[in-house]
């Protein structure tokens with residue numbers, strides 16, 4: 001015997017009522033958490049990345065389906081975002097304009113109950129957070145096809161901000177046309193330089209004679225189509241929707257697993273969440289075996305490296321700074337031992353932050 005549609009919908013209504021009551025009960029608790037934070041700390045910190053990561057991990061671990069763990073975690077991401085907004089509405093600066101992948105990353109990480117503020121350049125995002133005009137910032141740091149975003153790494157050299165989180169985003173690029181685009185007369189295609197690079201093979205094969213013009217962001221490329229008839233843009237879905245464009249061809253990135261990693265920057269240290277990463281900068285006097293000496297303590301303490309980059313130090317020609325990402329939190333005994341060894345060997349270390357591994 002199958003249930004009637006009315007019967008099933010009545011059951012859904014009853015459950016929705018319960019869910020709604022429970023969500024409000026949860027929000028009341030979050031509000032009380034805020035009161036405790038205010039009562040116990042003259043400078044209360046409302047956003048707690050380590051706690052959020054733990055909540056989301058638990059959601060995934062205990063999930064029984066039929067909804068999958070990712071989907072369930074995304075629901076809870078939004079629930080916590082709304083609860084946090086009752087405590088304090090977060091202002092999050094990102095590399096704009098509106099519609100960039102960085103905005104998408106910011107919303108993926110913080111949920112939609114934050115105020116997201118577009119800024120024109122990576123160092124502006126840093127400055128906005130340093131000045132306290134935004135609580136947190138979101139900047140791109142590396143792409144799986146095109147490699148590191150040098151500007152972000154270089155800005156860390158002079159900034160005191162801390163990394164307090166990471167987000168990974170699968171990047172899909174679409175060839176977009178505007179209302180006025182005459183599709184058979186297209187002579188130029190706009191996009192950010194990194195995006196053009198990520199779609200190089202597709203463009204070579206399908207638009208060989210079309211001029212590729214690099215602009216400041218994919219969203220800017222999309223915006224330009226409103227007053228041009230012989231151009232197309234390459235950008236993501238957010239820009240497509242924001243500027244009312246139409247996709248001529250979807251997913252034109254050369255690598256289907258094209259992913260960009262973004263960092264969340266803030267002014268506080270983040271306590272351990274149980275599954276963390278640490279980012280640091282190491283510089284030492286140029287000598288034979290310097291890199292080997294920098295890496296050996298990590299091996300000796302059994303710490304896994306997740307990334308290693310070198311950048312010119314900008315203090316003297318041909319001297320370098322190493323950017324190291326590793327597993328673990330700076331309070332962990334073995335990581336402490338690594339830091340002690342590196343310092344004892346005369347290297348300069350700058351800890352950029354320990355933060356939860358991306359959950360979503």
Ligand SMILES: O=C(O)C(=O)C[C@]1(C(=O)O)C=C[C@@H](O)C=C1
Nearest residue numbers: 030033047048051052080083084
């Ligand atoms: O546990 C806290 O500190 C809270 O403020 C509650 C809560 C949540 O909704 O679970 C909300 C915001 C924080 O970023 C972390 C968690």
